[in-house]
Amino acid sequence: MSEGNMNLTLKVWRQKNQKQKGELVTYPVSNVSPDMSFLEMFDVLNEDLVEKGQEPIAFDHDCREGICGMCSMFINGRPHGPKEGITTCQLHMRSFKDGDTVVVEPWRATAFPVIKDLVVDRSAFDRIIAAGGFISVNTGNAQDANALPIAKEDADKSFEAAACIGCGACVATCKNASAMLFVSAKVSQLALLPQGQPERYSRVQNMVEQMDKEGFGNCTNTGACEVECPKGISLENIARMNRDYLVAKAAH
Amino acid sequence: MSSSSSFFTSSLGRKFVMGITGIFLITFLIVHVGVNAMVFLDSSGELFNTAAHFMGTNWLIRSMEFVLFAGIILHIVQSVVLTRANKAARPEGYAVSGSNVNSKWYSRSMGLLGTLILMFLIIHLCHFWVEARFGIWGGIPEGTVAGTHDMFAQMKIIFSNPIIVAVYVLAMISLSYHLMHGFQSAFQSLGLNHYKYTPAIKAIGIWYSIIVPVLFALMPLYVHFVINK
Ligand code: SF4
Ligand code: FES
Numbered sequence: 015m016s017e018g019n020m021n022l023t024l025k026v027w028r029q030k031n032q033k034q035k036g037e038l039v040t041y042p043v044s045n046v047s048p049d050m051s052f053l054e055m056f057d058v059l060n061e062d063l064v065e066k067g068q069e070p071i072a073f074d075h076d077c078r079e080g081i082c083g084m085c086s087m088f089i090n091g092r093p094h095g096p097k098e099g100i101t102t103c104q105l106h107m108r109s110f111k112d113g114d115t116v117v118v119e120p121w122r123a124t125a126f127p128v129i130k131d132l133v134v135d136r137s138a139f140d141r142i143i144a145a146g147g148f149i150s151v152n153t154g155n156a157q158d159a160n161a162l163p164i165a166k167e168d169a170d171k172s173f174e175a176a177a178c179i180g181c182g183a184c185v186a187t188c189k190n191a192s193a194m195l196f197v198s199a200k201v202s203q204l205a206l207l208p209q210g211q212p213e214r215y216s217r218v219q220n221m222v223e224q225m226d227k228e229g230f231g232n233c234t235n236t237g238a239c240e241v242e243c244p245k246g247i248s249l250e251n252i253a254r255m256n257r258d259y260l261v262a263k264a265a266h
Numbered sequence: 267m268s269s270s271s272s273f274f275t276s277s278l279g280r281k282f283v284m285g286i287t288g289i290f291l292i293t294f295l296i297v298h299v300g301v302n303a304m305v306f307l308d309s310s311g312e313l314f315n316t317a318a319h320f321m322g323t324n325w326l327i328r329s330m331e332f333v334l335f336a337g338i339i340l341h342i343v344q345s346v347v348l349t350r351a352n353k354a355a356r357p358e359g360y361a362v363s364g365s366n367v368n369s370k371w372y373s374r375s376m377g378l379l380g381t382l383i384l385m386f387l388i389i390h391l392c393h394f395w396v397e398a399r400f401g402i403w404g405g406i407p408e409g410t411v412a413g414t415h416d417m418f419a420q421m422k423i424i425f426s427n428p429i430i431v432a433v434y435v436l437a438m439i440s441l442s443y444h445l446m447h448g449f450q451s452a453f454q455s456l457g458l459n460h461y462k463y464t465p466a467i468k469a470i471g472i473w474y475s476i477i478v479p480v481l482f483a484l485m486p487l488y489v490h491f492v493i494n495k
Contacts, residue, residue: 025361038361091364117362124355189365189374190352194277222278231355232277232348234376235451241368250459256278257457263273 019045020112024059026071027119029128036128038117048108052095053078053085055107072131078103080244083179086186087132088119093183093242101181101244121182123191125228138228139180139196145224146217147200149209162208172206175199177245184239184247190231195239197225198251205258215262222259277351280344285455287341288448292474294334299481306484309493311418315409318417322398342384349377372443373451379444386437393424425489438483445475 021044029036043059050058053075060070076082085102089095095105110116118132126134176199184195201218204210210217233252240249273279301321304314321327365374372379397406398415406415407423425431449471453459458467 088360091360091362092367096364119360119362122356122358122360124357187365187368189356189369191355192352222276226277229355230277231352232281233455234348234352234373235447235454236369236373238365238368249454250461253454253457253459255457256282256455259276259278260273260282260457263279 016045016047018048020048020107020110020114022046022110022113023115025115025117026132027128028071028131029120031130032127036131038119046107048106050107051078051103052087052089052105052107053103072129072133074133075103080104081179083181086121086134086136086182088121088186090117093121093186094181094244098241099244099246101179104244121186123182123185123230125191125193125230126182126185134182136180136182138230139182139193141228142193142197142221142224143200146213146220147204149204149213151209164207168206171250172203175203175206175247175251178203178243178247179245181244183242183244185230187238187242188231188233189236189238190234192233192239193225193228193230194233194252194255195243195247195249197221198255199247201255201258202251205254214258215266218255218258219262219266222255277348280348281455283340283344284348285452287337287344288452289456290333290337291341292445292449292452294337295478299478302485303481305418305421305488305493311416311421311493315414315416315418319409319414322415338387342380345377345380370447373447376444376447379440382440383437383444386433386440389433390437393430394420421485421489422494425486426494428490431486431490434486435483438479441482442475442479445479446472449474 021042024041024043025038026041027036028039041059043055046055046058053073056071056073063070074084074086076084078085080101080103083101085094087094087102089102089105094100094102096109097105120126120128120132121134121136123134125138126136129135178196178199180196182193182196185191185193188195201221204217205214235249235252237249240247274283301314301317304317305311307313392403394406394417396402397404397420398417406417407419408414409416425434450464450468453464453467458464
């Protein structure tokens with residue numbers, strides 16, 4: 015074993031499909047380089063499994079640079095692992111010590127059913143977006159960007175909300191499996207801009223209605239989502255959504 | 267285009283009701299603790315009895331009693347509905363939970379703390395409110411003026427029992443933690459989050475959740491250890 019490399023015990027959730035019951039299966043992994051990313055460590059483990067003629071562990075991933083939001087892994091009790099402000103694909107093995115036991119589970123929520131092993135179905139998020147997370151514009155030339163004055167603070171806040179990558183870590187960590195951080199980010203990014211105004215109040219109603227239909231839980235303001243969100247989405251967005259929803263129901 | 271779903275059965279609407287009833291109950295506690303404080307100002311109990319008599323007979327206060335009970339019931343009913351939905355949203359838990367790192371235990375235990383407070387509330391109502399209204403267990407001793415209640419004397423009887431004193435004090439610890447999260451959480455649920463005011467709301471919330479339960483807890487202790495001696 016080269017210097018600095020470590021041996022770990024992985025306990026990974028294995029589940030054949032949505033119907034069957036799953037369980038944690040233990041895999042010893044040896045000679046793990048601290049420079050590997052968490053997903054690379056899984057790649058190596060999977061190659062091993064394939065060589066041994068076993069079924070590799072299914073897990074979601076795509077960009078591997080923290081922008082797509084696919085890499086959903088609940089590592090030692092926390093979404094995306096022990097570090098804050100990063101996704102699983104940005105987590106490196108140097109965050110662990112030789113001899114550590116690492117438990118890896120899928121996101122757990124009724125609205126995110128497990129498809130296989132660590133892969134969950136997050137299309138509930140897509141349906142929430144389809145319910146209102148857009149603006150309707152007529153086609154034609156894009157107008158000059160400066161034609162529409164936007165206050166710097168609003169532009170910044172909108173941009174911060176737009177940083178949400180739809181990973182679902184907020185739902186995964188929330189004791190209520192609530193999606194309110196995600197939905198509020200998607201409501202806020204448009205509510206803060208002039209382009210979002212025409213549909214502002216129908217949008218928030220439709221998106222909240224869809225969120226409720228999908229079977230997510232209800233926010234109790236524990237603030238866990240804000241801590242675990244890899245993109246630092248703020249609870250202020252949830253308050254904005256609450257406000258807009260109240261105004262929408264009262265006056266629109 | 268307004269969607270047809272009702273505000274009060276939506277997730278955000280229920281949260282709103284939790285928040286607004288919570289803030290209402292918080293303001294009620296200020297009145298209650300204010301009346302209690304009379305005991306510390308006048309250990310003969312006369313001032314307290316005058317205040318209690320006013321609270322028990324003034325028509326405005328008496329009609330607010332209905333609003334108060336309605337507020338408590340709404341708060342409880344909504345919390346039960348929300349908690350059940352939340353349990354259904356995650357029927358299968360995690361093998362390992364790291365929630366201690368990302369949130370406070372009392373923010374995750376509002377249901378438990380609230381249940382303890384409710385149990386206390388029932389005991390407390392039996393001690394004073396039920397006795398004053400219905401006199402089921404012998405009623406409240408009569409005051410110096412005929413037809414009035416000597417609430418102070420009732421207090422001395424109830425708080426002569428050290429176990430009851432302990433129950434009251436423990437309940438106030440639950441109340442303190444419930445408020446510690448609930449105070450600021452209520453404002454957030456109403457959408458009142460602003461960089462100028464939220465830090466102040468949070469600070470006031472912490473002070474409130476310490477001072478008010480401590481004042482409440484001091485009363486049975488004071489009666490048991492000082493006045494009854
Ligand atoms: S709010 Fe944060 S944690 Fe939730 S989906 Fe968006 S990026 Fe992920
Ligand atoms: S794989 Fe795209 S964010 Fe991790």
